[in-house]
Amino acid sequence: MSRLQKIPVVEEKKGNPLARVFDDLVRFCRSRSLFILHYCTGCGAIELPPAMTSRFDMERLGIQPMVSPRQADILLITGYVSIKTLKRVILTYEQMGSPKYVVGICSCTVNGGMYWQSYATAKKLDEYMPVDLYIAGCMPRPEAVISGLQKLMDRINSGEADSWQDYYRNYDYYLGNQQKLFGEDWQTPTDIITEAKHYELMGEGTLGQHTRLLEQHQKPLEALEMRLGHNIKEPVE
Amino acid sequence: MAPIELLIELTLMPLIAFIVGMMMVLMMRRIAARIQRRIGPPFFQPLYDIIKLHGKRTQVSHGLIHDIGIVMAMGGYIAAETLLPVPGMNGIAEKGGLITLLYLMMIPSLGLALGVGQCANPNGSIGIARALTAMLAYDIPLVIVIFGVAYAAGTTNLVEIIATQQAGGFATWGVVEMPLLAIAGLIAMHASLGKQPFEIYIAPAEIATGPMVEMSGKYLGGLFVMQCFQLYTTSVLYVSLFLGGGTTWFDFLIKSFLVLAIPVSIAYLFPRYRTEDLLRLMWKWPVMLGLIGLAFVM
Numbered sequence: 028m029s030r031l032q033k034i035p036v037v038e039e040k041k042g043n044p045l046a047r048v049f050d051d052l053v054r055f056c057r058s059r060s061l062f063i064l065h066y067c068t069g070c071g072a073i074e075l076p077p078a079m080t081s082r083f084d085m086e087r088l089g090i091q092p093m094v095s096p097r098q099a100d101i102l103l104i105t106g107y108v109s110i111k112t113l114k115r116v117i118l119t120y121e122q123m124g125s126p127k128y129v130v131g132i133c134s135c136t137v138n139g140g141m142y143w144q145s146y147a148t149a150k151k152l153d154e155y156m157p158v159d160l161y162i163a164g165c166m167p168r169p170e171a172v173i174s175g176l177q178k179l180m181d182r183i184n185s186g187e188a189d190s191w192q193d194y195y196r197n198y199d200y201y202l203g204n205q206q207k208l209f210g211e212d213w214q215t216p217t218d219i220i221t222e223a224k225h226y227e228l229m230g231e232g233t234l235g236q237h238t239r240l241l242e243q244h245q246k247p248l249e250a251l252e253m254r255l256g257h258n259i260k261e262p263v264e
Numbered sequence: 265m266a267p268i269e270l271l272i273e274l275t276l277m278p279l280i281a282f283i284v285g286m287m288m289v290l291m292m293r294r295i296a297a298r299i300q301r302r303i304g305p306p307f308f309q310p311l312y313d314i315i316k317l318h319g320k321r322t323q324v325s326h327g328l329i330h331d332i333g334i335v336m337a338m339g340g341y342i343a344a345e346t347l348l349p350v351p352g353m354n355g356i357a358e359k360g361g362l363i364t365l366l367y368l369m370m371i372p373s374l375g376l377a378l379g380v381g382q383c384a385n386p387n388g389s390i391g392i393a394r395a396l397t398a399m400l401a402y403d404i405p406l407v408i409v410i411f412g413v414a415y416a417a418g419t420t421n422l423v424e425i426i427a428t429q430q431a432g433g434f435a436t437w438g439v440v441e442m443p444l445l446a447i448a449g450l451i452a453m454h455a456s457l458g459k460q461p462f463e464i465y466i467a468p469a470e471i472a473t474g475p476m477v478e479m480s481g482k483y484l485g486g487l488f489v490m491q492c493f494q495l496y497t498t499s500v501l502y503v504s505l506f507l508g509g510g511t512t513w514f515d516f517l518i519k520s521f522l523v524l525a526i527p528v529s530i531a532y533l534f535p536r537y538r539t540e541d542l543l544r545l546m547w548k549w550p551v552m553l554g555l556i557g558l559a560f561v562m
């Protein structure tokens with residue numbers, strides 16, 4: 028009986044075999060080419076330069092740093108996020124192109140770490156955005172960071188790392204937690220609900236009481252006015 | 265030539281350029297890694313990057329001009345490849361000539377300027393302003409060099425220029441006959457690649473990769489493809505002008521990779537100039553060398 032239980036259940040693959048091969052290829056390439064956006068919030072950032080440069084060299088795994096959220100695949104949160112920072116982290120996360128992954132480095136992102144009693148930090152990162160991987164430690168060494176990223180690569184390759192879909196499926200939950208911190212009129216420039224419809228990722232948790240609250244407060248977005256420096260109003264003395 | 269044959273050549277030449285270009289990107293990244301005492305990316309890394317970028321779910325387009333800009337950026341180089349003779353294939357090089365090639369090589373920058381303009385990102389606008397300034401800087405020595413070579417050869421036909429050099433052997437190679445022009449050309453080529461110390465428009469630490477800042481998914485992927493073509497075009501043009509082209513694929517590839525290795529290995533040793541410094545440097549040294557070289561040729 029015990030041996031019978033161990034027999035793996037293989038899901039029967041359906042669809043066009045050529046498309047399946049193609050999907051596998053894209054997944055493999057996704058896992059072998061990861062552009063990271065390191066949002067260096069806390070002290071954990073100090074372990075990233077050695078992980079990237081000659082001592083540990085992340086580029087041999089195909090991981091390289093990028094500078095703008097549009098280009099990146101991984102959002103790397105390295106340490107405690109204060110409430111002010113968290114707003115920016117969420118804006119950054121929503122601008123990244125999916126599939127996107129969030130990696131929380133340091134214990135502070137897991138449960139607040141030594142900032143547990145602080146009134147100014149957000150404790151658990153995964154209440155505000157879906158996190159694919161935590162690397163615990165105060166702070167984790169570069170080896171740990173790299174082995175964590177390798178684990179993420181395996182999960183991407185096998186198709187398990189799809190928590191970016193969770194943000195669309197359970198948007199109400201994440202928005203609720205965000206509203207709790209930032210107030211009821213919290214609004215980001217990205218329209219997540221329309222995006223969820225576009226990707227056909229509407230889940231049961233996409234809409235709810237918090238998104239209704241958002242609709243009440245939502246202001247239409249306007250493009251920023253383009254101005255040259257000398258047009259900016261001087262402060263009145 | 266039969267039209268079918270020509271069609272095959274016109275398809276094959278950009279395709280080969282793309283594959284060789286990807287290997288050049290790999291070489292560039294490996295050299296950078298070795299200089300920094302790292303191991304560097306695996307062999308297929310450029311391909312992984314390009315496939316991944318094209319396979320992303322989110323593709324943010326900022327409008328029609330944005331799309332067209334990327335197509336222009338790639339298309340300009342793809343058209344340029346058909347004018348660059350490679351061993352065994354001339355494409356339409358005989359009919360095009362050097363001047364058309366020079367024009368086609370400017371199209372990508374202009375396309376990029378259009379595309380980035382629609383993104384309305386200030387970093388992108390600064391980047392593209394710098395890129396066009398840089399083009400102004402390196403195009404003057406480049407034009408002097410190309411004029412010099414064409415004047416010495418008495419033709420703007422790239423096929424003939426290569427044939428003369430190959431017929432005369434090493435002593436008639438451009439680099440032996442016109443060493444000053446060759447040096448000026450190398451500097452201009454380095455600047456046109458946009459690598460350090462002339463990396464004024466990418467500048468990740470300052471303007472967040474400039475033109476690329478709003479690009480995601482297949483748009484960034486298109487720019488990655490463009491980079492492959494750019495490396496290939498510049499080095500093959502230099503090989504054709506000064507190193508006698510290639511009689512076989514073997515020496516052709518060796519020459520073009522070696523030529524590219526020079527600016528790339530210099531690049532990762534230096535920080536970056538400011539825009540005005542680049543302009544001053546470009547208009548002084550390569551132009552001076554080029555003009556003296558031109559005087560010798562005339």
Ligand code: SF4
Nearest residue numbers: 069106133134135165
């Ligand atoms: S886990 Fe430790 S090292 Fe990391 S951010 Fe928190 S206090 Fe700093």
